[in-house]
Amino acid sequence: MPAPAPSFRDPAGCCCSFNGCVLRFVTANAISEFEQFLQTNCARQFIARKQFVSTRRLNENEIAALRESPKLQPVFHAQPGGAVFEHERIPFPGYPHEWPPEMLWAAGRLTLELAQAALADGFGLKDATPRNVLFRGSEPVFIDALSFERRNPGDPIWKPHAQFVRTFLLPLLANRRWGLPLAEIFTTHRDGLEPEDVYRFCGPLEKFKPRMLSLVSIPTWLSRKTSPDDQKIYQPHLLANTEKARFILESLFKRLERTLDSLKPVAQKKSVWSDYMATHSYDDPAFAAKEKFVSEALREFKPARVLDAGANTGHFSALAAQVGAEVVAVDLDAACAGAIWRRAREQKLDILPLVVNLAHPSPALGWRNAECPSFLDRATGAFDGVLMLALIHHLLVTERIPLEEILRLAYEVTNSLLVIEFVEPKDEMFRRLTRGREELHATLDTTMFEQACTPYFEIVRSLALPGTQRRMYCLKRKGDGN
16 A cells, blocks of 8 residues: 555644554654643543554654654654654544445544543644544544643633534535535545535525524624624633533533534435345345355455455345455445444444445545545455455446456455355346346356456456356466466
């Protein structure tokens, strides 16, 4: 996985990946405050709960070794006299534009919990964006340790309030009310949605509903009456009574919690694919044979990291997690990814669900396309095993991806195991997808499939699923490919 470029938006320091380590460079004038926060009850408790990234300061010998690297010279030059810290590495980074709404909600909850806990230690959260959070499996982890600063005890204002609304509440509201995908929001609006953006979606009566009124309509109306050049709105308003200032902040956090909880995604939300496991075309013997085949491959190869591509609601992701694998489960359907997240959380399974369409994977985003690497950059060589079950015919037919390209992608992503389900053109679902264009795939059969595998994989074994036009393959990656 290529190292992302150093972050640069925080004047107190930057973060970058180097030789498998996540390094935080902190400027000289920010070191003391940073280390003071790391010693607070808030930081210690959330680190112990694995909800805050663990951090240690590098010693002079370790820093001297880093200075020898030409790649880090620009970072050291930009941070003279500072300190270097190492954060734990989150196994696989997934970004807000790849999350189902359930994960955005969970990241929002963690952000508010941290903001409230830090308040008791005299610190404030200076920004509130979902980009401060990654997920370890299904659990959110706050990674931007530099986001905390000493607060003035008399300040009753939470400066990131508007940012929290833009990046958490309004995207959840737009997704819940109009089905606006989070990918569309966060790939085009780095800092979320403005109230004016959502206001344009509202009908005349909807603008006066309580939640719309407070989050959307009133802010939109007020913005029309306020000049952007009026500096008074940015002046601090400190209170002599520090207890009153804290009470105002605590009341704000409680209101935000209630609003966030009112936008929690509904568990029973359905989609085209979310009922697939209950309505698939396999009979019980065929599905049992498929499940047994996958389980045996997982036990034999013991992959530590598994990508379940086209995971649906995560039945086979759970099988992989139950034998000890860290699983990344991707599906193009946000409802399916949300169902996986709920199951992983309830059953404490190490599964990270992401909304990703392999035919149109997440691109690199941010300044110079370097802040968020593309999904394929993160996935290449990152997994010991890949599951591609009930997926290949969708890529072949719906997306018109050549078979060799599908196998080449699998070869690049896995380091060892590929379990793939081959679907004959005579299969009912295959025929439904072709919509009368069966001649386009007339030459596709198991012989052709196995020949296409030859440059990339060794066939360990295969199994025809009884009563179907499908065959399971357990493939081992060859050392060299084309």
